[in-house]
Amino acid sequence: MLILAATCIAMLSVMALALARALKADTAYDRILGVNMFGTKTALFIALLGFLNGRPDFLDIAIVYALINFIGMIAVLRFFEYTAVDDDQNQKEQ
Amino acid sequence: MTEIIDLVLLAMLAITALSVIFIKDLFTVVMLFGIYSFLSALIFVNLDAVDVAFTEASVGAGISTVLMLGTLALTGREEKSSSRKTTLPLLVVCVTGAALIYGTLDMPPFGDPNNPAQQHVAPRYINDSPREIGLPNMVTSVLASYRGFDTLGETAVVFAAAIGVLSLLGLPKQDRTVIQSGLKSHLVLRVVAKMIIPLILLFALYVQFHGDYGPGGGFQAGVIAAAALILYALVFGLPVATHVVPPKVLKILAALGVLIYAGTGVVSLFLSANFLDYSVLASNPVAGQHIGIIAIELGVGITVFAAMLSIFYAFAGQAERKNIQ
Amino acid sequence: MLEIISSALLILGAFFSLTGAVGLFKFPDFFTRVHAASVTDSIATILIILGLMLRSDFDLVLVKLLFILVFMLLTGPAAAHALAKSARHGGLLTLAETRGNKKESDD
Numbered sequence: 320m321l322i323l324a325a326t327c328i329a330m331l332s333v334m335a336l337a338l339a340r341a342l343k344a345d346t347a348y349d350r351i352l353g354v355n356m357f358g359t360k361t362a363l364f365i366a367l368l369g370f371l372n373g374r375p376d377f378l379d380i381a382i383v384y385a386l387i388n389f390i391g392m393i394a395v396l397r398f399f400e401y402t403a404v405d406d407d408q409n410q411k412e413q
Numbered sequence: 414m415t416e417i418i419d420l421v422l423l424a425m426l427a428i429t430a431l432s433v434i435f436i437k438d439l440f441t442v443v444m445l446f447g448i449y450s451f452l453s454a455l456i457f458v459n460l461d462a463v464d465v466a467f468t469e470a471s472v473g474a475g476i477s478t479v480l481m482l483g484t485l486a487l488t489g490r491e492e493k494s495s496s497r498k499t500t501l502p503l504l505v506v507c508v509t510g511a512a513l514i515y516g517t518l519d520m521p522p523f524g525d526p527n528n529p530a531q532q533h534v535a536p537r538y539i540n541d542s543p544r545e546i547g548l549p550n551m552v553t554s555v556l557a558s559y560r561g562f563d564t565l566g567e568t569a570v571v572f573a574a575a576i577g578v579l580s581l582l583g584l585p586k587q588d589r590t591v592i593q594s595g596l597k598s599h600l601v602l603r604v605v606a607k608m609i610i611p612l613i614l615l616f617a618l619y620v621q622f623h624g625d626y627g628p629g630g631g632f633q634a635g636v637i638a639a640a641a642l643i644l645y646a647l648v649f650g651l652p653v654a655t656h657v658v659p660p661k662v663l664k665i666l667a668a669l670g671v672l673i674y675a676g677t678g679v680v681s682l683f684l685s686a687n688f689l690d691y692s693v694l695a696s697n698p699v700a701g702q703h704i705g706i707i708a709i710e711l712g713v714g715i716t717v718f719a720a721m722l723s724i725f726y727a728f729a730g731q732a733e734r735k736n737i738q
Numbered sequence: 739m740l741e742i743i744s745s746a747l748l749i750l751g752a753f754f755s756l757t758g759a760v761g762l763f764k765f766p767d768f769f770t771r772v773h774a775a776s777v778t779d780s781i782a783t784i785l786i787i788l789g790l791m792l793r794s795d796f797d798l799v800l801v802k803l804l805f806i807l808v809f810m811l812l813t814g815p816a817a818a819h820a821l822a823k824s825a826r827h828g829g830l831l832t833l834a835e836t837r838g839n840k841k842e843s844d845d
Contacts, residue, residue, distance in 0.1 A: 322745040324414055326786065329752035331421050336759035338425055341448060342432055347440060348768055348825045354444045355817060356762070356775050358474070359810065360755065361451045363786050365458055366806065370790055371414070376627050377458060378802040379620065380466050383637065384451070385806060386613060387475040389813040390644050391447055393602065394479040396824045397647045398440075401486045401732060599823060605816040612809070 323371045330364045351395050358388030418459055426452045437492045443481045450474040463628040464552045467620075471636040476721055479643055483728035487735060546702045548625045556630070557706040561689045565674055567632075568713050572671050575720035578727050584660035585651060585730030599648075606648040613641035621714050625703075631710035635717025643725050651729050663723045670716025677708045744792035751785030754778050767833035769822060776818030783810045 334357055341353030362384040369377030429449050433442050450473030457466035521528045538555055546554040556564055621634030646654035678689040685693070691705025692698035758778025765771045787807045794800055831839070 322748050326748045326752045327414075327418065329756055331418065333755045333759040335421070335425060336762060338429065338448060340762045341441075341444060342428075346768060346825075346830065348821065348828070348830065349771065350441055350444050351821060352762070352768075352772060352775055354447055355821070356759070356779065357448055357451060359779050359783065359814060361455060362806070362810065363755075363783060364455065366787070366790060366803070368418075368455075368458055370793060372461070374461075374463075375794065375799040375802075376463055378799065378806065379628055380454070380458060380463065380470055381806055382616060382802070382809065383467060383470045383633075384454075384474075385810050385813065386616075386637070386640065387470055389609070389817055390475055390640050390647075391478045392817040392821065393606075393644060393647050394482050395444075396599075396820050398482040398486055399824050399828060402490070599820055601816055602820050605812055609809070609812060 320371070323367060327364065327367050327371060330360055330367060334360050334364070347399075351392070355388065355392055358384060358391070362388065415459060419456065422452055422456050422459065426456070437494065439485055439490050439492055442492075443478060443485060446481065447474050447478045450477065464550075464630065464633075467628050467633045468636075471633055471640065475640050476636060476643075476725075479647075479725065480728055483725070483732055486732045487728075545699070546706075547699045548703070548706070550625055550627060552628075553624050553630055553706065553710075554702075557709055558691060558702055561678075561691075561709065564709070564713065565678070565689070568671055568674055568716050571720045572667055572716055575667055575723050578724045579664075582727035582731055584663075584723060584726050585655055585733065586660075602648055606644060610641050610645055613644070614638060617641065621710065622707075624710060625706065631713030632717050635714040636721055638714075638718045639721035639725070642722055646725070646729060651726070651733050655726070658722065660723065660726055663719045663726070666715055667719035667723065670712045670714070670719065673712035673715065674709045677705055677712070681705075740792050744789045747785050747789030747792070751782045751789060754785065755782035758782065768825060768830055769832055772818055772822050772825075776815060779814050779818075780811065783807065783814065 337353045337356040337360065339353075341350050341357065344350045344353065362381045365377050365381040365384060369375050369381075426449065429445050429452065433445050433449070436442055436445070450469060453473065454466045454469040457463075457469060525531075538551065538559060542548070542551050542554045542559075546558055548554045617634045617638035620629040620637060621631060624630035624634070642654065642658060645657065677691070677694075681690045681693055682688055689705075692701045694701035694704045755778055758774050761774030761778070762771055765774055784807065787803050787810075791800055791803045794803070
């Protein structure tokens with residue numbers, strides 16, 4: 320129980336650091352990295368919380384989180400491909 | 414321990430919300446909205462509200478982020494700074510907020526066990542639901558049977574949202590010539606996506622039918638299934654996806670779900686009971702409730718899946734048109 | 739006995755994810771940061787989920803944990819690879835290349 324609580328606190332600090340990276344980032348890709356790390360750590364945190372509270376039903380939510388994190392990342396990358404094409408076209412026009 | 418977790422999560426939520434307001438780069442804002450949704454779902458999990466956390470996870474972080482990114486691909490990435498001074502609106506908002514907070518001071522304390530809401534409605538459901546409906550997940554029994562009329566309204570709202578988006582944007586036409594416009598050069602992603610998408614669809618089916626016993630239900634299952642097909646459209650391109658699930662089929666499916674739901678109610682009318690009274694659907698009232706709940710959850714799942722996917726098609730179709738030109 | 743192994747695995751997993759988070763800030767360049775984040779993500783996931791699996795009985799919970807593990811191991815590295823590749827296509831330069839460019843422009 321104590322070990323689970325300690326791991327939960329460690330996860331919370333990792334999430335806070337990832338959030339700080341998402342807020343204070345040099346490039347846009349750093350932000351995406353922060354959000355990705357936040358998502359995976361959230362999935363692990365939900366699994367830990369489930370075991371801490373004694374209710375393993377939470378694991379479904381952890382699965383959904385891992386899924387949604389992946390789909391969100393792919394959407395972001397697709398978005399970058401679109402806007403990169405626009406930048407190329409703008410450069411060709413100039 | 415739960416208090417510490419609550420405090421930390423709420424602090425991160427406040428920081429995220431404040432930065433969403435003050436940052437001008439809209440792409441960052443979309444990413445921060447994703448983080449906001451993750452945090453909200455964590456808070457719900459901590460409050461032991463598992464079904465709500467499920468829905469928040471699938472809709473907030475998944476579908477909303479994808480749709481907002483689709484919008485950003487069409488509009489610009491910078492928010493125009495407003496040139497008017499904002500002192501007067503701020504004053505009005507503060508005064509109104511203070512008046513509202515003063516009004517709530519009269520209400521009973523938040524979360525008090527002696528509230529009227531906890532004394533009359535909740536004990537009746539908790540005491541009678543195992544006997545009358547017999548499902549382990551009480552949230553589903555309240556949502557689908559005791560308050561089935563509200564859920565019918567929610568499904569109709571989702572359907573109306575899909576109609577609204579379709580009437581404004583329109584669905585992409587199914588192309589005869591398939592243009593491969595997906596992520597062509599990302600071979601690793603294509604292989605992994607091909608492996609993952611069947612698993613996600615299987616998981617959506619599991620969530621749909623397991624909603625009686627654990628967290629889940631029709632709404633979450635529809636969103637997860639739509640997310641699987643959105644992943645397919647993102648990785649392999651929208652034209653291929655419109656071949657797999659044609660837009661015409663989506664229109665029919667969206668209407669079919671609401672029809673199934675309302676049809677169950679009409680069937681109970683014909684069997685001389687009230688609208689949406691499932692006890693008459695079988696000889697045993699409890700079995701009738703089970704049959705009714707399965708039927709309407711199916712309706713909700715189908716409508717939500719079709720609505721989410723057609724909204725995504727509408728947005729992505731616009732982006733494709735702008736890109737090809 | 740299983741408790742001790744599970745606790746050790748959990749602590750190790752927490753340690754690795756903490757080092758990954760610190761590495762997000764300390765590393766000088768984007769591509770090195772991606773490496774730090776994704777490697778520690780994978781190892782922390784494996785260790786923590788293995789630790790949790792040792793704490794539960796042999797029933798549905800174990801299978802669900804296994805499913806989570808397989809899924810995150812499949813998608814985590816793929817997402818990191820896609821991110822790095824997309825950044826490369828977007829024109830992001832590594833630290834060595836920016837230093838090389840600066841030296842050329844100085845000469």
